[in-house]
Amino acid sequence: MTAADSCCERRCAPVDESSSIMNQVKNDIKDRIAKAIDKAKQKGDLPGYVEAEIKIHMPAKPEQGDFATGVAMALASEVKSDGRSVAGAIVRYLSLEDSWVQRVDIAGPGFLNFFLSTGWLEKAMADIWKKGPLYGSTDYGAGKKILLEFVSANPTGPLNVVNARAAAIGDCLASLLEASGYQVAREFYVNDAGHQVDLLAQSLEARYRQQLGENAPLPENGYRGEYLVDIAGELVSQKADSLLELSGLERHEWLKKYAVSHMVAKQRDTLLEYGLQYDTWFSEKSLREAGAPEATLEQLSERGFLYEKDGALWLKSTEFGDDKDRVVVKSDGEMTYLVPDIAYHKNKLERGFDHLIDILGPDHHGYVDRLKAGIAALGYPEESLEVIIAQTVRLVRGNQVVKMSKRGGEFISMDELLEEAGKDACRFFFLMRAPSSHLDFDLDLARLQSNENPVYYVQYAHARIASIFRQARQEGFVPALGPNEVEFSLIRETAEIQLMKLLAAFPEEVYEIAEAREPNRLINYMMNVAAAFHSFYTQCRVLGDDKDLSAARLYVARVCQIVLANALRMAGVSASESM
RNA sequence: GCGCCCGUAGCUCAAUCGGAUAGAGCGUUGGCCUCCGGAGCCAAAGGCUGCGCGUUCGAUUCGCGCCGGGCGCACCA
Numbered sequence: 001m002t003a004a005d006s007c008c009e010r011r012c013a014p015v016d017e018s019s020s021i022m023n024q025v026k027n028d029i030k031d032r033i034a035k036a037i038d039k040a041k042q043k044g045d046l047p048g049y050v051e052a053e054i055k056i057h058m059p060a061k062p063e064q065g066d067f068a069t070g071v072a073m074a075l076a077s078e079v080k081s082d083g084r085s086v087a088g089a090i091v092r093y094l095s096l097e098d099s100w101v102q103r104v105d106i107a108g109p110g111f112l113n114f115f116l117s118t119g120w121l122e123k124a125m126a127d128i129w130k131k132g133p134l135y136g137s138t139d140y141g142a143g144k145k146i147l148l149e150f151v152s153a154n155p156t157g158p159l160n161v162v163n164a165r166a167a168a169i170g171d172c173l174a175s176l177l178e179a180s181g182y183q184v185a186r187e188f189y190v191n192d193a194g195h196q197v198d199l200l201a202q203s204l205e206a207r208y209r210q211q212l213g214e215n216a217p218l219p220e221n222g223y224r225g226e227y228l229v230d231i232a233g234e235l236v237s238q239k240a241d242s243l244l245e246l247s248g249l250e251r252h253e254w255l256k257k258y259a260v261s262h263m264v265a266k267q268r269d270t271l272l273e274y275g276l277q278y279d280t281w282f283s284e285k286s287l288r289e290a291g292a293p294e295a296t297l298e299q300l301s302e303r304g305f306l307y308e309k310d311g312a313l314w315l316k317s318t319e320f321g322d323d324k325d326r327v328v329v330k331s332d333g334e335m336t337y338l339v340p341d342i343a344y345h346k347n348k349l350e351r352g353f354d355h356l357i358d359i360l361g362p363d364h365h366g367y368v369d370r371l372k373a374g375i376a377a378l379g380y381p382e383e384s385l386e387v388i389i390a391q392t393v394r395l396v397r398g399n400q401v402v403k404m405s406k407r408g409g410e411f412i413s414m415d416e417l418l419e420e421a422g423k424d425a426c427r428f429f430f431l432m433r434a435p436s437s438h439l440d441f442d443l444d445l446a447r448l449q450s451n452e453n454p455v456y457y458v459q460y461a462h463a464r465i466a467s468i469f470r471q472a473r474q475e476g477f478v479p480a481l482g483p484n485e486v487e488f489s490l491i492r493e494t495a496e497i498q499l500m501k502l503l504a505a506f507p508e509e510v511y512e513i514a515e516a517r518e519p520n521r522l523i524n525y526m527m528n529v530a531a532a533f534h535s536f537y538t539q540c541r542v543l544g545d546d547k548d549l550s551a552a553r554l555y556v557a558r559v560c561q562i563v564l565a566n567a568l569r570m571a572g573v574s575a576s577e578s579m
Numbered sequence: 580g581c582g583c584c585c586g587u588a589g590c591u592c593a594a595u596c597g598g599a600u601a602g603a604g605c606g607u608u609g610g611c612c613u614c615c616g617g618a619g620c621c622a623a624a625g626g627c628u629g630c631g632c633g634u635u636c637g638a639u640u641c642g643c644g645c646c647g648g649g650c651g652c653a654c655c656a
Contacts, residue, residue: 059599060602064599068598073598073636074636076636311654313654341656366582389650432593432604433593438649440591445605450618452606453604460616467615470615512595535620537616541615
């Protein structure tokens with residue numbers, strides 16, 4: 001965006017209710033800078049043809065102002081001048097009439113530092129008070145429909161710790177996108193067709209027969225987990241040996257259905273325990289029964305992206321950036337897994353979603369290009385599918401790595417993880433790191449109920465505020481005075497200002513975090529808010545002799561609590577009144 | 580061999596499409612409760628951001644080449 005654009009955009013787009021106060025302040029400053037640059041050009045203080053995006057940020061240090069921009073340095077390189085001179089030219093023509101801005105400094109190599117009166121904070125805090133649980137939400141996403149698919153584990157066993165990570169990331173990202181004004185659907189794709197579930201049925205049959213006293217071996221590569229023994233046990237108590245009367249094929253189909261519905265139900269329970277509810281559980285089987293894979297093949301063929309070679313049918317995925325062409329129908333006539341997968345994504349787009357996001361495990365990253373190629377070959381825009389790879393999780397106890405081999409030894413399921421560490425710590429830990437980074441999950445640390453566990457730092461801030469209000473009621477304070485009843489000018493300590501600035505940034509944070517697909521930054525933000533609050537709490541006595549001051553500080557505590565509660569809710573971590 | 584991800588404080592990790600003196604938690608050291616919850620606050624120590632070149636007024640961030648770790652490279656799903 002150029003200076004001229006932002007100026008125009010500002011004229012065209014009226015300030016609306018769902019734009020945050022901070023965004024309005026930033027736009028106002030941007031607008032004034034753009035006008036100043038125009039004027040400087042007209043007067044010949046800046047050569048023409050210069051364009052630079054005006055980016056406003058909140059500097060870390062208070063002496064660098066409330067807001068700042070490096071636009072002068074960006075311009076300087078184009079006009080062969082230095083940043084400080086350009087900054088000087090901008091300041092010369094900058095109008096601060098009717099603005100929160102009280103002073104502008106030129107600092108360092110040419111930063112413009114803006115110092116504002118606290119009027120904008122007063123407005124921003126009132127906004128929090130008014131919006132309550134909705135604070136943090138904007139309409140920036142303009143109602144665009146996004147389908148977010150995540151976890152989608154095979155229904156052949158219990159969920160594992162990587163699934164738990166994907167679940168935390170996906171659910172949080174969905175919440176962030178919803179708050180940013182998108183319409184989001186959370187979807188779980190159930191792979192209830194294909195070889196893996198056949199193998200599951202065969203494994204269950206073996207367990208069933210074993211319980212009836214037969215010497216039935218598990219199939220090769222069968223599922224060896226204890227959970228199938230349990231299911232077989234239930235089966236025997238419900239059906240005795242009656243299943244043996246069915247034909248082999250009937251029995252297989254019956255067992256498959258039974259096993260899958262059991263596993264899916266278990267997975268759903270685990271996720272519910274985690275506080276996660278999907279909008280849709282999409283069955284691969286239903287897709288196959290509707291003939292979607294065949295239809296997709298036909299469509300690909302019609303569009304000329306299929307060819308035969310070595311008795312197999314290939315997709316020309318290299319035409320869409322894949323590093324080699326892929327088999328879609330094997331020489332034995334069976335489709336590869338790619339076909340129903342392309343069909344599934346086509347189905348998503350046909351359901352009217354504007355954008356698709358898949359969260360996949362690292363073992364699938366080699367698969368992404370061919371899937372995207374398939375979608376592009378069908379004629380959909382390449383960018384309609386976005387894939388986020390959630391990297392591996394390594395479980396650690398202190399310094400010891402917990403081995404996670406499926407064969408033997410210690411396999412930890414998501415259920416066991418939840419039982420050991422609890423939902424809140426799990427979610428918090430999984431969200432702390434960027435999805436792309438490999439994660440060490442310290443079980444000892446996560447289960448620790450002490451200050452060493454970072455999740456308590458944030459939760460404690462929330463509980464502490466609740467405690468202040470309990471105390472306030474006991475001591476006869478009126479705890480619910482709003483922006484119109486409190487004397488805002490009494491809020492002026494550094495710690496208070498710091499805290500309020502962070503709170504005012506929440507809606508922009510949410511949006512930026514959602515756009516960047518980096519929910520870990522939400523944790524970061526919460527930690528910052530909690531730190532600012534704890535600091536405020538230590539430095540500014542809330543309940544004191546000065547009733548007006550107490551009312552004002554109770555108000556600060558209240559809006560802080562609203563932000564913490566909203567952020568924690570988006571992260572899926574509970575915000576308790578006491579701990 | 581090719582592709583993807585990651586190398587930042589003792590450990591685990593941040594750093595907002597390239598910004599000012601690279602931050603936080605844990606650990607270490609030293610302070611702070613006659614007062615709203617000390618699961619807290621304040622301060623100190625701790626860094627050639629793996630290495631080298633390049634682009635830029637400016638690089639942890641972008642590009643190239645190495646080094647190290649993880650994961651993938653099927654007519655499996």
